[in-house]
Amino acid sequence: MLITNRFTKGVLSLFLILLVAGTANSQELLKRKNIDSLTSQELAAYKHAIQILHDRSMVNPYDEEGYAWQAWIHNATYISIPQTPPRSKKPGESYADYYNYIAGLRFRDGKGVYPGMCEHRKDLFMLWHRAEFYYFEKVLQNADPAGTIKDSKGNTGPSTAKVTVPYWNFTNPASGKRFPKAFEDPASVLYRGNRRVGKPDYPFTKKALLQDIIDGKWLVFGGFPNATRGQISGGYGRFEAEIHDDMHDTYCGGDMSSPKTAAYDPIFYSFHSYVDFYLDEWLRLNHMEHGYNSNDTITSLDFPLRGTVPAKYDLPDYHRKPGVDMGMGSGSLYPNHIPLGYTYEVTPEDHYAPRDRVKEVQPIFGKNAMSLKTTLTKGTSLVAKNKEGIKQTQGTLKGNTRLHNGFLDVESNITTSYRVDVYIHPKIVNATITDQKFRDKYLANSANYWIMGDASMADATTHVNIYVDRELEDISNNSNLNDWTVTTNITKL
Ligand SMILES: [Cu+2]
Numbered sequence: 001m002l003i004t005n006r007f008t009k010g011v012l013s014l015f016l017i018l019l020v021a022g023t024a025n026s027q028e029l030l031k032r033k034n035i036d037s038l039t040s041q042e043l044a045a046y047k048h049a050i051q052i053l054h055d056r057s058m059v060n061p062y063d064e065e066g067y068a069w070q071a072w073i074h075n076a077t078y079i080s081i082p083q084t085p086p087r088s089k090k091p092g093e094s095y096a097d098y099y100n101y102i103a104g105l106r107f108r109d110g111k112g113v114y115p116g117m118c119e120h121r122k123d124l125f126m127l128w129h130r131a132e133f134y135y136f137e138k139v140l141q142n143a144d145p146a147g148t149i150k151d152s153k154g155n156t157g158p159s160t161a162k163v164t165v166p167y168w169n170f171t172n173p174a175s176g177k178r179f180p181k182a183f184e185d186p187a188s189v190l191y192r193g194n195r196r197v198g199k200p201d202y203p204f205t206k207k208a209l210l211q212d213i214i215d216g217k218w219l220v221f222g223g224f225p226n227a228t229r230g231q232i233s234g235g236y237g238r239f240e241a242e243i244h245d246d247m248h249d250t251y252c253g254g255d256m257s258s259p260k261t262a263a264y265d266p267i268f269y270s271f272h273s274y275v276d277f278y279l280d281e282w283l284r285l286n287h288m289e290h291g292y293n294s295n296d297t298i299t300s301l302d303f304p305l306r307g308t309v310p311a312k313y314d315l316p317d318y319h320r321k322p323g324v325d326m327g328m329g330s331g332s333l334y335p336n337h338i339p340l341g342y343t344y345e346v347t348p349e350d351h352y353a354p355r356d357r358v359k360e361v362q363p364i365f366g367k368n369a370m371s372l373k374t375t376l377t378k379g380t381s382l383v384a385k386n387k388e389g390i391k392q393t394q395g396t397l398k399g400n401t402r403l404h405n406g407f408l409d410v411e412s413n414i415t416t417s418y419r420v421d422v423y424i425h426p427k428i429v430n431a432t433i434t435d436q437k438f439r440d441k442y443l444a445n446s447a448n449y450w451i452m453g454d455a456s457m458a459d460a461t462t463h464v465n466i467y468v469d470r471e472l473e474d475i476s477n478n479s480n481l482n483d484w485t486v487t488t489n490i491t492k493l
Pocket of ligand 1: 244248272
């Protein structure tokens with residue numbers, strides 16, 4: 001009996017070994033995990049990889065597999081490379097400050113190169129960052145796969161072969177004071193000294209808001225393509241305008257408060273790893289692994305994604321024409337995460353609110369007499385500002401030419417980051433936006449415009465698209481649009 005048992009076990013083990021070997025031959029999906037859930041070994045490997053990237057940039061700041069170059073893909077359209085290398089980093093100078101200095105240098109004998117520029121305020125936002133991360137992760141994994149390189153912090157290994165970018169789920173309470181603990185250790189390569197500090201006395205984003213946004217179709221969720229909405233080029237999707245921008249400039253601050261410097265702060269990568277998780281959830285819910293389904297499609301899939309990346313990591317389906325294709329290939333390469341080699345490991349706390357809780361909420365005419373947005377953001381910093389802004393406008397609801405596809409286009413000429421609050425209220429009710437009751441009841445939506453750091457990118461007039469579709473529908477069903485007014489209030493951040 002015992003022998004049979006051992007024999008059976010032996011066969012079973014052999015079978016399992018064969019099975020595991022078989023799986024290893026097909027592509028292994030690496031897991032992006034919550035940074036708070038990493039083992040000490042996994043966190044050490046991530047930090048070792050990041051450190052090696054910095055070490056490379058110290059030897060040659062123009063190394064495409066160094067940290068500086070990888071960060072420039074997000075924020076530098078022009079870098080001047082001199083024939084003789086510029087000065088080295090001074091003792092005590094941060095990596096970020098040094099890279100910023102190098103990026104600003106202009107040489108007479110310099111060769112001008114184009115690292116890249118992130119896509120924001122349009123439908124390319126999510127897929128562009130996903131492509132950027134595909135290459136960034138390959139660079140990390142190939143930093144020290146054998147685990148034999150001694151980095152400048154004195155660490156040899158561990159192997160970086162399975163490193164992925166750990167995500168920061170900012171909808172959970174922070175494990176550190178304000179950010180995940182791993183980012184708050186001043187001795188760590190993940191630390192950056194110019195972020196906002198202190199424990200916020202509010203949660204930043206409610207999971208219910210995430211759940212609400214993920215229910216949208218592509219244009220609502222992911223943004224608008226260029227030149228499809230009158231004269232307006234592109235346009236925000238809800239996630240970008242209602243959450244992403246605020247996280248950069250209101251919550252994180254420092255390097256993160258401008259696209260020009262954001263990627264110098266390593267927290268940028270973990271923040272966007274969670275943004276990409278959210279995109280992945282949307283794609284999965286909508287069966288969009290090829291970028292389209294029978295009633296919706298990601299727009300601009302054929303659009304080339306800008307960025308000078310190491311061509312050796314190109315996806316097999318990207319048939320780059322040397323000298324012609326300078327970017328990361330088209331968006332259509334990226335909706336399916338499987339060829340990209342990663343997936344997400346999530347815990348129950350990483351998921352959103354139960355869908356039913358969102359569905360209970362009724363805008364304006366509901367039993368709570370509280371707007372949907374107020375309900376979804378109550379007790380967070382995403383609620384409307386309790387003050388008169390620098391610019392207030394009013395307009396009729398019916399026939400408002402600034403309404404497109406359920407979005408209100410709010411125009412501004414402010415050149416810093418700002419918040420726009422949109423109130424939709426009966427004409428007979430005065431817009432008393434400093435009154436809490438008025439705000440709670442009539443706040444249709446609130447969004448953030450994140451300043452572009454590069455002045456050449458900024459339009460003379462800026463626009464934020466604010467989603468008010470449900471309020472319009474609710475009013476149409478219960479009242480007469482003629483009796484309603486739109487008030488917008490713009491507050492500088
Ligand atoms: Cu971002």
